[in-house]
Amino acid sequence: MIHLAPGDPVQIIQGDVPMELQPLKEFYILYGLDQPLHVQYWNWLKRIVMLDFGRSFAPHGRPVLTMIAERLPITLTLNVIEMIIIVALAIPVGVMSATRQYSTFDKSTTIFVFVGFATPDFWLAVMLQIFFGVHLGWLPISGLRLPVWEYLPFWQQQWDFASHLILPITVATFGGLAGFSRYMRQSMLEVIRQDYVQSARAKGLAESVVIGKHALRNALLPIVTVLGLSLPGLIGGSVIVETIFAIPGMGQLMVQAVFERDYPVIMGNLVIVASLTLLANLIADLTYSLIDPRIRVGRRGRR
């Protein structure tokens, strides 16, 4: 069979005999781009609410929603774990840097923060794969599970899954951790300077009580919002992490769809990811009012 091939196995469509022109046309009809603007808008809204993104242009022609649904849990799991790790590490680090401003600890975390911001994550990822995957052979290089995972005993399955997550999660948390610990430190510094903290100290309360009970609680408030706002950043980072580590999540799906110009998948992905962000912001807002009962819905607009 004679064919024109991209010759690059990564890009999988081979423009074979009748190179189809269909996709873009289908896309136009699917999204009614031939209709007047207000009709388009209305139809679009309707489709989004119904989560109807149509079918993929790929030969399997599967519904976009199904394709996303099988990948969403993976991306979500990764991001939730990342978030937990970030919070768990960034809060103590931030608090310690703030309470010991200008100490060696503070200075070294500052350096870490700046390096964390500046390290290209894809570069870090490849370095870690080579070091821990090939040289030391301690950790799996890519994927989510061993190919023969089904045949492992239960605990080995769990360990196998966890070990596959270590490298990608390390890479994904690296930048975020730097940002959060910095923010936490800043937030803590502001609070410590406040009058009520000073007066708590003046009352002779133990330093740990001052920090733990009065300062920390108030310093945490803005963090909750920031956490919600940073979700898009984390999910955005999964594009690169999932591609390098061959993790079948939404980021990888997005990259493939872009390469293949699979427009329904691109649009579906975008909408779902945006909805996730909205949801996360909502949760953050609710949590915010839970932590601080003084705050009522009316005052939130200030943010």
Added chain:
Amino acid sequence: MRAPFPCRPLAAVALLALAAAGCSADAGGSAERLSQPSAAPATPAYGDTFIDSLLGNISSLIPTITSDSASHEVGGRIYSGLVNFDKDLNPVGDLAESWEYSADCRELTFKLRPGVKWHDGRPFTADDVVFTFETIVDARTPSPYKSEYGLVEFVRAEGPGVVRVRYTQPFAKALMNWATAMLPKHLLEKYVREGKIREAPQNWSAPIGTGPYKFKELRSGEKVVLVSNPDYWDGRPYISRIVYRIIPSQATTFLELKARGVDATALTALQYKRQTNYRAFEHAYRKFNHPGNGYTYIGFNLKDPRFADRRVRQAFAHAINKREVIEGVRLGLAREATGPYKPGTWVYTDKVKTYPFDMAKARRLLAEAGWRPGEGGLLMKDGKPFTFELLTNQGNDERKKVAEIAQAQLRELGVTVEIRTLEWAALLKEHIKKRNFEAIVLGWGIGIDPDQFVVWHSSQSGPDQLNHISYANPEVDQMLEAGRTTCVRADRLKYYHRLQEILAEDQPLLFLYFSDALPVVSSRVYGIDPGPNGIRFRSEKWFVPQPLQRYTAG
């Protein structure tokens, strides 16, 4: 669990130093050898899992409607055709036991192998063959292979074990048509009738074929699992499971290979030549090298008056040093192309005009065509400098390098080349189909049969057709027509030799090289029989001797 390649133990923690001290050069002083006896007993044994790697996602599990290599690789194990091509590219029976041409070359009668069963236990019959044909030619089936069947007059089942095919004219490639995957009528018929073959469960979650392996599981973007088919007509395959891991990056796949996370992949020239020559690797893997089935070329839009002038194309052929391109891009792992046929195949001839690297001659030819050096040595004609855009597809490093080397070499000549890379889909849609390009670096995958009507015939230059350079030469048309309508090999040889002569003279494209395919397979796998057709023919006969089996599971 994982036995990594033993590398020099590294104390340095700095990641950077690490990459520098890579274990590619030597891997001596190993702490742990791969547990593999050097002289293993080569008795076939059942069992073990073979972990293959795919760089692309699966796009469909009905090969008839897809054209990507990953889907075809998997589909090829699940499905089978009436005929197959052996390691030397000779046709052999698969689901057909034998076949016969009629005297006028227009009819082909297949005698089907008795007792073949679909994976669900139903018998495979002549009706399935007819159904497969009807599916492909059905207007609502999105099959890229429709045009291959344009000359079929009818396909008829003459009893459960006999199929008769008739063509409207003698068709040299007739047998090729029937190497296509046979589809199960009893499962797919209702979807095909409704024009919804893509939505059939067989396309994604439950494919049923007659091949050596049965489908077990597909996890999108992660893996495909196949298990051996105990009822396969040629006996149960030795290796009991095949897992295809989907790893969308060649760099990651190579790291996985070194960490023994996959058993097979295809190497790049650099990996083959310079990254796999250490003992541990050679111990754990077997490298192969066979001529690949495609050539890389620089094509010109012949509608562009500059390129319509044959002297310009010939000048470029002289100015671009093919040896240097092959050395630079493939580290020598390729064969120079003199035309569209692979050296070493029956149709190939080297008695054609060649274009040795010769800048003086190139300049002379260009001067004849009216291109003379102007200021700064740039070639000018009618006050305009010779500048063109060279397009290629994004993600193919090799073609990018070809473009970059050609750019540098043509600059010596005073021609300015601007390189642009685009994603494959965009390149096809926006540029190739609309004939909106000046020059391209691309590759043609060639088939087993020498018929290249669709590429060179002047009738094939419509927007959706493959003669996208708009080549037209009446004598070429004649040769192509004659070559495809006879089934006498000696006659075809004459036509195709003449075709190669004209193409070499005309240089409608700069034929650059045929790359070598460089597959690598775990050395615990035995029974690999390489040939001009590669290593995959009859891979169901591969086996892992008992003591070497790595995955006891399954």
Added chain:
Amino acid sequence: MKDFWRALRRNRLALVGGVVVAILFVLAIAAGVLSPHDPHKPDIKRILDPPSARHWLGTDQIGRDVLSRMLYGARVSLAVGFVSVGIATAIGIALGAAAGYHGGTVDAAVMRLVDLMLVFPRFFLLLAVLAFLKPSIWTIMVVIGVTGWMGVARLVRAEFLALKEREFVLWSQSVGASAFRIIWRHILPNAMAPVLVAMTLGIPAAILTESGLSFLGLGVRPPYATWGNILNDGKEVIELAWWLSAYPGIAILVTVLSYNLLGEGIRDALDPRLRQNVGRFGGRGR
């Protein structure tokens, strides 16, 4: 202003950052003079040569000099940073100023647009937009710019809200100066400090974003060399030719680090109060 320079000079890290940024600029501008070799010229006899006296940073897969490519790459990478941040800033100032000065419906509309844009993870949005456009270096710059203006818009708006009640503005309004003139001549100059900081911090983010796109194979295309491109080429041969991955990686790291140090230094020097307003989030451009 004097205070500003004094404060900036006292911040040693920021100073180092500033010096490195300045050096980078000189290197990028003088790339044509400094490059020991032609960055585009292949040399098949020197494929993947390790660093040597002839090629200080080694050669790439078709024998091109990595140092020369990195120098030219600095040009493109910095240009991508500057142009895209310039675009983002221009949009951000225009919309932020309109929202802050006029308030009411305009404000509401602009802020809703900001909210809408912020809902999309930037990298997803970038990829989606790129899928519809023809790839070129300009497309990349514009797309990075168009998806990154929201922070600036918020900042400018906040400054405007504060400044427009000040006497000099009220006085100008009372003498009948046009809105454009008031914004341009009176408010904007006073609102520029945080914008400047945001720009300094935005450039490294844009550079990282571009290199990430290049790494995926969706960034700036040849013949332009960018650090991201060189890295992308290098990833296939990372164990064979560490210099192809290490040097551009370090270049990106150092550049981004320097800009960040400089940016934070400027911020602290301008006004410690700004610490709160100029958030670091989204700083990595994802």
